[in-house]
Amino acid sequence: MRPILEECRRLDPRRGDQSREFTLWVREAVQLGQLKPGLDVNTLFTNEYNPYANGTYPPGADEGGKNT
Numbered sequence: 001m002r003p004i005l006e007e008c009r010r011l012d013p014r015r016g017d018q019s020r021e022f023t024l025w026v027r028e029a030v031q032l033g034q035l036k037p038g039l040d041v042n043t044l045f046t047n048e049y050n051p052y053a054n055g056t057y058p059p060g061a062d063e064g065g066k067n068t
Contacts, residue, residue, distance in 0.1 A: 019041050019042060022041035022044055022045065023041050026039050026041055026044075
């Protein structure tokens with residue numbers, strides 16, 4: 001796997017919209033020649049099943065959904 005994409009996969013899933021961070025890494029990968037220009041970062045991830053982003057877990061919850 002390409003190093004830049006590995007970094008994208010390590011982003012914290014508890015955060016909401018990550019398109020800004022993905023954009024940063026994708027731009028860098030394009031400049032380094034690791035990716036072709038034109039990649040839509042919104043196709044790299046979804047928060048549909050993210051309990052932190054969709055409101056299932058309260059803010060500050062641990063990985064089990066309990067407040068810490």
